[in-house]
Amino acid sequence: MSNPTACLLVIGNEVLSGRTQDANIRFLATRLGEIGIPLREVRIIPDVRETIVAAVNEVRAAFTYVFTTGGIGPTHDDITAECVAAAFGVPWEPHPVAWERLAAHYARQDPPGDFNAARQRMATMPRGAALIDNPVSIAPGFIIGNVHVMAGVPRIMQAMFEGLAPSLAGGVPVQSRAVHAHGMMEGTIAQGLGEIQGRFPDLDIGSYPYYRPEGNGVALVAKGTDAAAVEAAAAEITRFVAGLGYTPIQGEPG
Amino acid sequence: MSNPTACLLVIGNEVLSGRTQDANIRFLATRLGEIGIPLREVRIIPDVRETIVAAVNEVRAAFTYVFTTGGIGPTHDDITAECVAAAFGVPWEPHPVAWERLAAHYARQDPPGDFNAARQRMATMPRGAALIDNPVSIAPGFIIGNVHVMAGVPRIMQAMFEGLAPSLAGGVPVQSRAVHAHGMMEGTIAQGLGEIQGRFPDLDIGSYPYYRPEGNGVALVAKGTDAAAVEAAAAEITRFVAGLGYTPIQGEPG
Numbered sequence: 001m002s003n004p005t006a007c008l009l010v011i012g013n014e015v016l017s018g019r020t021q022d023a024n025i026r027f028l029a030t031r032l033g034e035i036g037i038p039l040r041e042v043r044i045i046p047d048v049r050e051t052i053v054a055a056v057n058e059v060r061a062a063f064t065y066v067f068t069t070g071g072i073g074p075t076h077d078d079i080t081a082e083c084v085a086a087a088f089g090v091p092w093e094p095h096p097v098a099w100e101r102l103a104a105h106y107a108r109q110d111p112p113g114d115f116n117a118a119r120q121r122m123a124t125m126p127r128g129a130a131l132i133d134n135p136v137s138i139a140p141g142f143i144i145g146n147v148h149v150m151a152g153v154p155r156i157m158q159a160m161f162e163g164l165a166p167s168l169a170g171g172v173p174v175q176s177r178a179v180h181a182h183g184m185m186e187g188t189i190a191q192g193l194g195e196i197q198g199r200f201p202d203l204d205i206g207s208y209p210y211y212r213p214e215g216n217g218v219a220l221v222a223k224g225t226d227a228a229a230v231e232a233a234a235a236e237i238t239r240f241v242a243g244l245g246y247t248p249i250q251g252e253p254g
Numbered sequence: 255m256s257n258p259t260a261c262l263l264v265i266g267n268e269v270l271s272g273r274t275q276d277a278n279i280r281f282l283a284t285r286l287g288e289i290g291i292p293l294r295e296v297r298i299i300p301d302v303r304e305t306i307v308a309a310v311n312e313v314r315a316a317f318t319y320v321f322t323t324g325g326i327g328p329t330h331d332d333i334t335a336e337c338v339a340a341a342f343g344v345p346w347e348p349h350p351v352a353w354e355r356l357a358a359h360y361a362r363q364d365p366p367g368d369f370n371a372a373r374q375r376m377a378t379m380p381r382g383a384a385l386i387d388n389p390v391s392i393a394p395g396f397i398i399g400n401v402h403v404m405a406g407v408p409r410i411m412q413a414m415f416e417g418l419a420p421s422l423a424g425g426v427p428v429q430s431r432a433v434h435a436h437g438m439m440e441g442t443i444a445q446g447l448g449e450i451q452g453r454f455p456d457l458d459i460g461s462y463p464y465y466r467p468e469g470n471g472v473a474l475v476a477k478g479t480d481a482a483a484v485e486a487a488a489a490e491i492t493r494f495v496a497g498l499g500y501t502p503i504q505g506e507p508g
Contacts, residue, residue: 013458016293017428017477018284019506020462022276025298030272039270041305042298044279047458051295074441075461076448118444155465174271187328190372194330204267204301207329208274211409223271252273 003171003225004064006037009055010044011080012070012152023154024069031161036171036225037065047071052083060087060147065168067161070152072141074118080149081142085126088144098123098131098140105138133163172225177234180210180219180253181246192240193220200233202226210253219252257425257479258318260291263309264298265334266324266406277408278323285415290425290479291319301325306337314341314401319422321415324406326395328372334403335396339380342398352377352385352394359392387417426479431488434464434473434507435500446494447474454487456480464507473506 008028014020022044029039040063045051052071060066071080085092102123106113113119122139132141132150136159141150143164150160186209197205203224210217220241222233234250241248262282268274276298283293294317299305306325314320325334339346356377360367367373376393386395386402388410395404395414404414440463451459457478464471474495476487488504495502 010296013460013477014462014475015279016283016296017287017430018280018282018293019430019460019475021280025269026272026275028272029270033271039272040300042264042270042296044296046294047460073461073463074444076444076451077458077460114442116441116445118448119441121444153463153465176271176273187370187373188368190328190330190375191370194372197330204331206267206273206301206331207327208268209327209407211407221268221273223267 004037004169005040006032006065006067007059007063008039008042009052009059009066009068010042010070010152011047011052011068012044013046013077015044016046024152024157027154027158028067028161031165033174035165035168036173037168038174047077047079049079049083049086052080053087056084056087056147060145064146066147068147068149069157072122072139072149072151074122078121081121081125084144084147084149087147088126090127090144092124093127094120095123095125095129095131095142098125098142101138101140132160135159135163174223174225175227175230176221176223177230177250178219178221178252179234179237179241179248179250180217181241181248182215182217182253184218184241184244184246185209186218189218189220189241189244192244193237196233196236196240199236200224200229203229203233205233205237212253217253257428258291258423259294260286260319260321261313261317262293262296263306263313263320263322264296264324264406265301265306265322266298267300267331269298270300278406278411281408281412282321282415285419287428289419289422290427291422292428301331301333303333303337303340306334307341310338310341310401314399318400320401322401322403323411326376326393326403326405328376332375335375335379338398338401338403341401342380344381344398346378347381348374349377349379349383349385349396352379352396355392355394386414389413389417428477428479429481429484430475430477431484431504432473432475432506433488433491433495433502433504434471435495435502436469436471438472438495438498438500439463440472443472443474443495443498446498447491450487450490450494453490454478454483457483457487459487459491466507471507
């Protein structure tokens with residue numbers, strides 16, 4: 001049986017404007033691979049209602065899991081929750097448990113914080129949403145259908161994801177082995193490497209040139225869910241590289 | 255007249271697997287904003303033919319400019335050029351000028367490099383493509399229709415883009431002013447900030463909390479093509495923040 005798939009929607013003008021270097025894609029790509037839900041697409045989209053609604057509906061139909069980051073704070077540009085409600089065609093309304101958590105959180109502050117209209121928006125969710133706990137700053141994310149709505153701040157997103165991960169029905173973890181060699185050039189290995197790929201059709205065999213002060217080279221990476229095939233491909237790659245007169249080194253260039 | 259728009263397709267398994275931290279999105283987002291071609295969407299997609307063809311056709315119809323990074327090297331997983339040809343419904347065939355440049359490049363090497371079948375793929379392009387020069391490693395990118403195909407290695411991509419930029423018909427550069435204040439919380443400024451956004455409907459006013467060892471706060475950013483409106487909004491934001499008892503600081507938190 002093939003693995004489930006994931007798509008990530010990064011919602012927010014700040015990545016598209018260049019203001020912010022995204023720090024969530026790589027974390028989620030790595031963690032999702034580890035639990036056997038390979039990330040198959042990422043879309044970075046702006047805080048524009050029609051765009052968000054259309055993207056949510058397109059990708060939730062195409063992938064097993066959808067994750068979103070960003071746009072669930074209290075300010076006017078935080079419109080993810082209401083857009084997800086619109087995408088599912090359900091009301092966007094106060095969530096009793098989220099409301100209670102946030103009201104209690106602000107009441108506990110010294111002096112007590114104001115659980116005002118802006119903060120109440122963080123407890124307003126699509127009808128039927130299940131909460132994703134936020135151990136960092138209380139305001140929860142949520143799940144509706146196969147869509148998992150998380151915060152954009154990396155520390156909060158990571159905490160939400162780790163709380164969520166055990167409940168995701170993952171597949172076989174993706175295994176990966178890398179071999180690199182200094183001095184190697186893609187143009188001289190391409191044919192042989194393509195033949196190895198041909199013998200391991202269920203693996204992804206990638207070729208990644210690197211350019212470093214200490215010398216250039218290529219890293220070759222075999223990846224897939226069949227651990228034995230990954231090992232066998234890595235062994236073939238190692239022999240192939242040695243046969244060309246280079247010194248194969250296990251792992252990525254350090 | 256409104257600005258042209260751009261979409262970036264990042265093509266490659268290595269970003270989706272978490273192996274590689276993308277380093278191209280922020281560069282292109284910033285540079286495109288500077289020349290008035292705001293980046294409106296990014297998609298990161300795998301080295302899968304049907305996915306690339308479908309994505310190219312979808313986004314080239316929806317945006318003024320499409321840029322792609324990745325997948326134009328000599329190895330079996332470099333399939334961007336043939337997929338773009340398929341998307342446009344034209345043959346994928348040797349490009350005479352690219353062929354000549356690469357053949358001469360390998361002939362110049364000492365000892366001469368082999369302009370083999372794998373390297374010849376880098377000179378094989380959609381019929382009718384115009385070249386994008388590659389001053390770093392010779393193998394060119396190309397333009398067909400509104401699609402601009404560039405390398406994935408950041409140093410090469412940046413050189414290609416800078417060569418290309420003067421020929422792009424840009425719009426009005428996007429201006430941006432930031433104001434931040436330590437100790438400020440989004441929940442207490444959201445209503446007033448939303449009112450400022452309401453008075454400047456043509457600007458994007460964003461609110462970005464930050465969490466730093468030296469203290470938390472919020473950065474407020476006004477952005478748009480109308481420089482006078484951006485200045486006026488920044489002045490309003492400054493007065494608003496001061497009126498709440500915080501110390502407004504011009505610019506992003508350092």
